[in-house]
Amino acid sequence: MRRLSRPAAIGVGERVRFGGQVRAVLAVSAQVVTLSAEGGSPREIPLAMLLGDESFEVLSSRVRMPLPPVSLLEALPEHAREKALWWEGHILEVLHGTDPAAAGEDAGPRPEYDPARHSLTARERAKAAELTAAGYRVSVSTIGNFRRRYQIEGLLGLADRRPVRKKPQFGKVDDAVVEAMRKALKEGEDDSTRTGTYIIWRTSEILQEAGEEGQEVELPSQATLYRLLAKLSQGNPISGTARNRRSRAHGAKAPFGQWTVFAPGEVVQIDSTPLDVLVRLDDGVVGKVELTGMIDVATRTVTAAVLRPSTKSVDASVLLARTVTPELMRPGWADALRMSRSVLPYRRLLNIDERLEHAAAKPVIVPEMIVCDHGMVFISRNFKASCRFLEIDFQPTHKASPFQKGHVEKMLDSVGTVFAQFVAGYTGRSTDHRGRNLDKQSLWSLPELQELLDEWLVATWQNREHDGLRDPLHPGRSFTPNEKYAALVEACGYVSVALSAEDYIELLPSVWRAVNDYGIRIKRRTYDGPGLIRRQHSGVMEKKGLWEIHHDPYDISRIWVRNHHGDGEWIEATWKHLRHTPVPFGDLAWDHAAQGLPEGTEAEIAEAAAALLTRAHAGPGGTNAKPRKRSRRDKQVAARTKAALPVAIPPPVPNTAPDPEPPQPEEEEPLAKVIPLGLFDPLADPWKTR
Template sequence: MTVSRPRMLRTGDEIRLRGSLYTVTSVTGTGVRLADIVGMETTMPLTEVLTGRDLEWVSSPRGPAPLPPAGLLDGLPESAVKQALWWEQHLIELLTGVAPDTPPESAPKPEYDPRRHSLRQRELAKLTELQAAGHSVSFPTIKRLRSAYEKQGLWGLVDRRLARPAGPTGRVDERIVAATVQAIAEETNRSTGTVTRLRRRVTQILAAQHGTSAPDLPSPATFYRLVTRLSRGKHTFGSAKTRRSQAKAPQGPFGSVSAVRPGEWVQIDSTPIDVRVVLDNGMVDRAELTWMADLGTRGIPAAVLRPTTKAADAAVLLARALTPEPMRPGWADAVRLSRSVLPHRRLTALDERLEHAACRPVIVPENIVCDNGKAYISQTFRTACRAMGINFQPTHEGSPWEKGVVERSFDSLGTLFAQYVAGYVGRSVEHRGENADQDAVWSIVELQALLDEWIVTVWHNRPHDGLRHPLTPDKALTPNEQYAALVEVAGYVPVPLSADDYVELLPVAWRAITPSGIKLNRRTYDDKKGALNDYRRAHSGVTAKKGLWEVHYDPYDVTRIWVRNHHHGGWITVPWKHLRSSPAPFGELAWQHARSILRQRGQDKATEAEIAQAAAQLLDRAEQGPEQPPRTAKRDRRVAGRTRATNSPSGPRPEPAPKDEDVGEAPDVAAAGNSPDEPLAKVIPLPVFDARKEARKWRF
């Protein structure tokens, strides 16, 4: 490898012109004085010399040598590089008369002065010097190295046997190499084995293909090195899951999709979260997280936790993405939409609900990319996408890299959020702590509330490595900053989903309206104001459903349901009969109180310190678990988590209850009887059961 540079005619150069050898004695602006081998001088025009077709440079003692390939030199043994540098010093002295380490004003050595001695004489002088110093060097060697140095520079002095790249298979028989490649390919869908098993399989392949003429396998050490080289990057002896995924990857480079506006490309996926929670049935297990990732802003439009993801959950996730995220009691004022970098004035002018929303932007997906999971390719989810005008784009089978943004975001969730939550069990068994499941004190509803707060507080305000401008790569933007930038460039202004459209996307159940209300998922819903009085025990008019009524419910909000009025149209909002909080959490009265507090705090812009403090407090609360009475044992904390009421909805409310709505009352059993001033009730003893006396009352 050489780097060519323009040649310059200098004093002392030896050239071949018109079949004769000349030495350049002087160069003027228009002419060149040349001396032949016998010393006869002649003058020729400079243009005639330089444009001569038979001009050949024999040596250029002061001309610059080609640049050395530094990268190739780094791959050579240190001794070979030192030997080449040693020869370079002697050859520079031979060609120029001055050693490279001498001062610039130094005169050439007499025996190496190009003006006094020819190239051959200088080569013989260098041979004499090296032999006198004890080096075993021949004249052809000096001549060969001098010519190589003038053509290739330092690289021409390197022993090419050391620079020759070794083949990946060395000297192993090609038949053995082919059989090994075949055996490695067969390991793709098998359980992970060892090199010993692979060696046995190679022997079988060679015997089947070549019979008695099959070559013998090399030694185990050589075979191990061969397998290491041939299986590089294929995870043949590593993770079986990674091996299958790598085998399905395309041979060429990965393509890329650019998003120029929010929602242009949105990816959705599900994965078990590495936190054990208390489910609604009291069991302790890992919940399944389903969330969306916007390619343009790297934001999270919505995220939900469920025991298992179903088609209805995916549709609800879509509805939550299209609905503003309300501020909730206890959230830091710094995460309010009006204090963020988002264009809140423009958005609030379109929807008044955004006035009291959190700084999670509403992103309307244009294209949704998902895998071939049953929840996503179901008719329910596809119908929801079609109703919202969303293009549904499933990936190819076994191609997780086609939605790499959302896949990578799951890893970030584990390191930024999950590992700080009580009940964290690690990403695998080998990363799990001792008795990690005993710390599972959060219910799935409470963990959903923590997750929503973390997404608003941390994720959307944290610089993302995928949001770096090519002209300013050292500065990473946050998802909210990128959203604001894309809105200004693309003119994207989302219109949030209306209340009726939100209800339409919720899961459907068909129930009867009884005198006691509507029973759904072991909960009773009733409206004491009489909204259901005209329809109790009534036929809905839907004969195909045997007169049952269409009920829509939010799996993440147990406080109310919506019943379609088949007789007069519209929706009837029915609250949970035994909801203990009044008014309902995040309802209109709660908003009134929150607004009064905000007016006292002021509406200054959020600072990074406020957001950082809110994020730290959130992780502290998640790690400590729910507040418990003093001296509460770990087992009692788990029981409290199982029995905790799920009356704190994590999803948005498209249709809040009226201010004076009576949502029902339930006695607080825990509080009753705790006061020492309350009188004890009269104890009425039960009579003893007498079987013989009871038998005499029977009539046969």
């Protein structure tokens, strides 16, 4: 950019080069410049000779004063600004002979202010006499002071700056009182929300504790303390919610940064939140569910989302498996939702990953980094192990800093408004927004709501323009997640991660147990299988010879045992009561039934848990027998447990014997006399005959 320039000027104190020597300017007049000389008296040189010399050069000049803060005039009262402008006209007339605001363009200076006739001091005396005659008591020194302030600070130097003069931040309040109140506010960062009365009381308590140590401090008035509290809590009011205060107190102190992502999966964020929809769980129980979702920052694709009654660490691990697995088309979905009919590069991706042949129009994204908060579900050992298994960088955010994973926070909020409000049983974000008699509506079940959510993500979310996906060269054009993925995959490529059954088992939580003759016992359940290595040391010394076992908390029908004596392959063992209770249920139902029968046998516990689910599935009046009155806990356990998927029952062993002949109808005969069996006496001699 071209800089503005002005003619060279010579002032007193500057250093110039003249006649091959460096000299200092001692005085300047209209025709003569006085320069210093080394070892001699000063020399007067005509200005025309000085400027005409070829070697003349200004080596250094006086430092120009910084630009005065003219904008501060807007902070002054109106009468102060008007007075400053009035003084500016008089000072300009003293300096240049004319007042630009009062005189016309062709008007010359008045005789008493003509710079060619009178010196600056004479002009200042003339201005003081003029203002005194007009009724203003102004001395010559006052005019001189205003003139110098104007030359240094500009118009602001003529204004009365007492209204904007810098004052102490906390007035005359003692520093000890300020520190005591800061300590009281610091103590309440993680506590429940309290009023200012408590903070002031706590401040006085802190001051009294300091007074016992010899530091006597007088407490100001209540009004002063409330003003001090308003200043110290500015930006983080004490009347705000505890969540906001914790977030502001423990948030990052450094300037906010910005992630720059260029490839799908480079940064993926995960979080969970309650879904504002009532769900009709089994046995008629109405309750809420939690939504756990993952979003890709580069494309804003929701890679996976699951609904669970309560989120556990295994849900986060299963979410990883669903992320790297294609979303298959479901029965009843429109054919337009196929990947082959979307903007995604289906044919080229199909040559790389055959799993996409029957996939829906949602990209398969392999995460490189997962960002999560400090929830117990995400910082659990199981989830960290899953990330290491899939070679994913695990990056937790700062505590109480939800803005560091703002993309997934916004996504979960959008699902709660764009999707949930159209679902029957929508409750709103709080009790103030909840309607009446929602539990009496026709509500969706949990599997049905999960099916609706999956279809909505494919049909709506992936084809909905996102404001954060814009072309930098065309800001007015926004893209959908599928369009953004199609554009990025052309430059970044596609990585296929096909999870096998063994990989899925690796993502499940693990326990260590011994393998006995009867099999493996986990929570009073016995599992057995033909390939188990019984009564053998596993070889893992750290676990005292126990065997590593992986299990699914939502399906207790089977477990998998790692073969430490082989190549680490998995040996499947099924629950021995699976044929008697083919309905799958998780640990929650089992533990609840075990509490009801603390001394019961394994078979009795299995029957009790199975009966609980049977009653839940039948609903009110679904059985002939009159059921016992169940507690609210019974209903909740049954409803939450039924969220598990159905388990395939092992086929029975085929019977090769010939089919028996159908029985011939016989005549009815009278029933024989029933002889009751005797009671078993454990203390009696079994070999003694009666």
